[in-house]
Amino acid sequence: MSHCHPATVEESSETALVGLVGNPNAGKTTVFNSLTGSFQKVGNYPGVTVEKVTGAADIGGHKVALIDVPGLYSLEAASEDERVALDVIEGRVRDMRSPDLLVYVMDASNLERNLYLFTHLAEARYPLVVALTMTDMLESEGARVDTRRMSDMLGVDVVPIVGHRGRGVRQLREAIDRNLKSPKRAERDFGFPVALEKRVEELCEQLALAGLDYPTSEVRQALLGGRSDVIRRVEEMPRLREAFEAAKADLETEGPLRPGLEAGTRYDWAAMVQKAVVRRTRPPKRLSPTDRLDWILTHRVFGLAVFLAIMYLVFQSIYTFALPVMDAVQWTFGRLSDLVSPALAGSPVIQSAVVDGLIAGLSAMMIFLPQILILFFFITLLEGTGYLARAAFLMDRLLGWCGLNGRAFIPLLSSFACAIPGVMAARVIPDPKSRLATILIAPLMSCSARLPIYLLLIGAFVEPQFGAAWAGFALFAMHLLGLLVAIPIVFVLNRGLIRGKSLPFVLELPPFQWPKWRDVWRTMFLRGKVFVKIAGTIIVAMSILIWALLYFPRPAGETAIYESQYATLPAEAREKVTQENFVQRRQIENSYLGRFGKTIEPVFRPAGFDWRLSTAILAAFPAREVVVPSLGIIFSLGGDVDQHSGDLRQALSEATWPDGRPLVTPWTAVGLMVFFALCCQCMGTLATVRRETNSWKWPLFMFAYMTALAYLAAVGINQLGRLVG
Amino acid sequence: MDNHRTDGLKFSGLRQGMRARVVSVCAHCPDVRRLVEMGLTEGTEFRVVKVAPLGDPVEIEVRGYRLCLRKGEVAGIEIEQVEAAR
Known part of the structure; x- marks a missing residue:
């Protein structure tokens, strides 16, 4: 294999362009993968959320650009995918001409419906080659396709291909080569009067x-x-x-x-x-293997049980099994900081920028990769075998009534571990309106990064006063909250904010298939790459920005001033706080972010938050997991406290307003937890939504509505608390 | 279309194992075109494979493949039951 640059669709005026078209589920991806190998590029079509996948293939000794056209059922362009597909076929996409040849990927086990689209493509006089997939499955069921006869009837070359086994790939290349030189004339008489x-x-x-x-x-x-x-x-x-x-x-x-x-x-x-x-070749069995499997998998009892078991496994693997890998990522970046830090000791600003800005940002980005890879491993597996369609069939009623889709189950469930893979997983939903609604509510699901603040506050305020049972209930309620809030939001979104009509729900249940491992690995790799490239860049940039806001302004000699301030503290105060923690706290207090926290304290006062809580909230906007360390610094305990820290719990419950009233009452604690449950404090999610919706509009909208919701809820709870007493 | 008699069968009345036929398709209903493209043309017979455990959607076998439809979204299609031949 030659390791030169893959030809892109844009750059090549003399390179031939071949479009891969077909019904959804026809096996287009497998054919694409077997033709292009690893020469693939993923981007977005201008202005829409549809992904553009291009690659290069070696055809007859020449490099040919290949474009994986979104799946379509007809040329009516009813859905966004189909509109884009048609634009590609007809050469209406910016910087792209129309393909010189279409490879029509046709599912041999579903010939009638696949032939329907053929009639449209042929009538529109596109030069065509047919790649016939799933012939292996048809054979195992005792039937085969007479491809020569079919080729005669369709007027074009018909090449059977079993992509994941490499069968027929060479023949398809040859057919593409032949037809690029002299295309055949497809049948156009379909028997109209x-x-x-x-x-x-x-x-x-x-x-x-x-x-x-x-x-x-x-x-x-x-x-x-x-x-x-x-x-x-x-x-x-x-x-x-x-x-x-x-x-x-x-x-x-x-x-x-x-x-x-x-x-x-x-x-x-x-x-x-x-x-x-x-x-x-032999009469069909009364029950096909798919029928037998379906008897169990869509059964009203067993089907639901298997569904729950599979979802539990998926959830556990991103919630629990990913942890060691995530720890390893964190450890690696920690070691990297330790290595780099001494080399930059000469310049504290650069040292801090590199360690606390750049490396921390890279770490914050890479930490999501294990979850993304694991989730897409399962999704590709479930989708490719045909199970995902069954899960959608089972769950559609549960989610369909409020404008979602049965397939929304996976992105929403994943979001309870982390919204970033959850938002990415929403691409399993074909209907764009339903997909967008799912993306917009996914971050309301309580992700694992919210757990520390719940545990801290429940441990400090709920458990001591009300006991372990109520503490457990509070934790459960916090996880339920996002889901309950999401339902009316979906209703509102579907009734106005998301434009465009939704199409009638059509869900195919394809025959079950063995997983195609090459497709699984490739999809995992592709999703990881897409995340690192687009979302990752934004995460690192934001991380550096927040570092700057927390670091600057740092006038020369500032540390010395704080140190002398520390020396003048009364002895008993000094016993409680180390000098290092004191200096850190003064530094954050004096940073742009700390000053901002003080400035907007009046805004947060109705919610019962003072400047310290406000600053911790502000510092947590890029990533909510930093809230506990931030509180540690602000309460002069240093940044390495965790949610189980008794000191931090004590500091929070002893904190007072200047007039001596306790700062955090149980009501404020609940308000603070609800704030964190509803607020959009995760730049990674926003960056991912930006990538997945191909616009800044939706991440900004998401940020605004979630933040407003969180604020209003916190204020409401605090005010209620004051009324009730 | 006038010569068709329908027995008033609705998608909501479909039960597992039933066979039915598309009698007529509303030409101007916006959502029906997609269903026709999926193969539910006039005269097409289909078999009800399963109704989802929660009552919706309905899985049918039409033109050799399995398709699920929501009962409420097929209003533009009129169907009749086919007396079981076998």
């Missing part, structure tokens, strides 16, 4: 003369009385309207025009081809 076709052709010519370029299928649809854009345009042009009316009247003499004829004729042709080319 001759009189109709004559009229369609005439009208197309007339439309073209008027400068309206419509595909024949669209004109036929209009003529038959179906929904079509053509009608609206023709209404404005009297002469064309007359021609249409005349054509209709003429056709109606032969019988009433039925809009259903358009799709019906195509499907009749598809059924005819399917019948002619699929040969049974």
Whole structure:
């Protein structure tokens, strides 16, 4: 394999461009992977959330650019994916011309429906080669496809391919090479009535003369009385309207025009081809392996039990099993800091910038990678075997009523461990509206980074006063809260904020398949790369920014001043606080962030938070996990306290306002926990949402609504507490 | 379409194992086109494989593959029961 640069779709004016199209679930990714190997690039199409996957393949000794066109069911462009797919096919995407050849990936086990799209592609006269997948599965069920016959009937090359075993890959390359040189003419007669076709052709010519370029299928649809854009345009042009009316009247003499004829004729042709080319080698079994598995997996008792077991495993692996790897990541970066730190001792600013800014940021980014990789391992596995569709089937009712989708279960559940892989996992939802709604509520699920602050506050304020049972309940309630709040939010989002119509829910249950490990590894690798490249960059940049806000301004000699202040403290005060902790606290107090915390104290006062709590909240905006160490520093205990620190619990419960009232009452503690439960304090999530929605609009919206919600809830709880006493 | 008689069967009335046929498809309903593209054209027969444990969606076998639909989202499609031939 040559290790040169993969040709990108943009750069290559003389390189041939081949588009891979097909129905969702047809096995496009496997074909793409087997043609391109590791030469792949992932980006976004301009202005939309649809991902653009391109690669390069060696075809007949030449480099050919390959584009994995989003899956589509028809050329009607009903969904966002389909709209983009059509734009790619027709060369309407910026900086991209239309493909020189389309490889139509067709599922042999679902021929009829796959042939339906073929009729559209062929009618639109795209140069085509058919890659026939799943022939191995068909064979195991006792049937095979006569590809020569099929090739004759379709008019194009039909290449059976079992991508993950490498079977047929060479033949497909050869077919692509042949057809790039001289494409074949696909069958275009699907059995529409001759009189109709004559009229369609005439009208197309007339439309073209008027400068309206419509595909024949669209004109036929209009003529038959179906929904079509053509009608609206023709209404404005009297002469064309007359021609249409005349054509209709003429056709109606032969019988009433039925809009259903358009799709019906195509499907009749598809059924005819399917019948002619699929040969049974043995009679079908009464129950296929898929039927047997489905009997269990979608069973009302066993199905739900298996579902819960699988989800438990997925959740545990990102919540618990990822921990050692995450610790290892943290340890590695800690060692890196120790190594780098002495070398930079000459300049404290640079030393702090590198260690507390850059390395801390890199660590904060890499810490998410284990969870992302593990989650996408499971998702690709579940999706590829066909289980994910079953899970969606089971869960659709539970989530569908409020505008979500059965598949939202995985991203939402994952978000209880961490919203970053959760948001990324929302790509399992095909409907863009439902996917966006899921992304926007995912960070409300209580992630593991919120646990320390819950444990700290429950340990300090709930358990001592109300006992262990209430402490346990409080922890449970905090986890339930986000879910409960999310439901009305989804309702509101779907009723107005998210534009666009949702499509009727169609969910295919594909036959079960063995996992294709190469696809699994590749997807994991790709997701990790995408995260590091886009979200990671933002996380590191934000980390450096927050470091600066906490470090500056640091006038020369500041430390010396604090040290002398410490020396003048009364002896009993000095006994409680070490000099280092005292200096640290004064430094954070005097930093831009600390000053800001003091300035906005009045804003947080209705919630019962003073400048110390406010500063801790502000410092936690980039990543909420820093709140406990921040509190440690602010309460002069140093940054290495954790949620079990008795000193910190004591400091919090003994803290007072200047007038001597206790700072944190049980009400304030609950308010503070609710604040952390609802607030969007995670730049990693925001960066990931930015990547996944391809716009800054939604992360900003998410930040605003969650922060507002958190603030209002905290204020409400504190005020209620004051009323009740 | 006038010569069709329907027995008023609705998607919500579908039970596991039933066979049904698409009688007519509303030509102007916005959501129906996708269902037609999925193969539910006039005259198409399908078999109800399963109703989800929570009552919705319904899994049908149509044109040799399995498709799940929400009962409430197929209003534009009129169906009738097919008397079991086997």
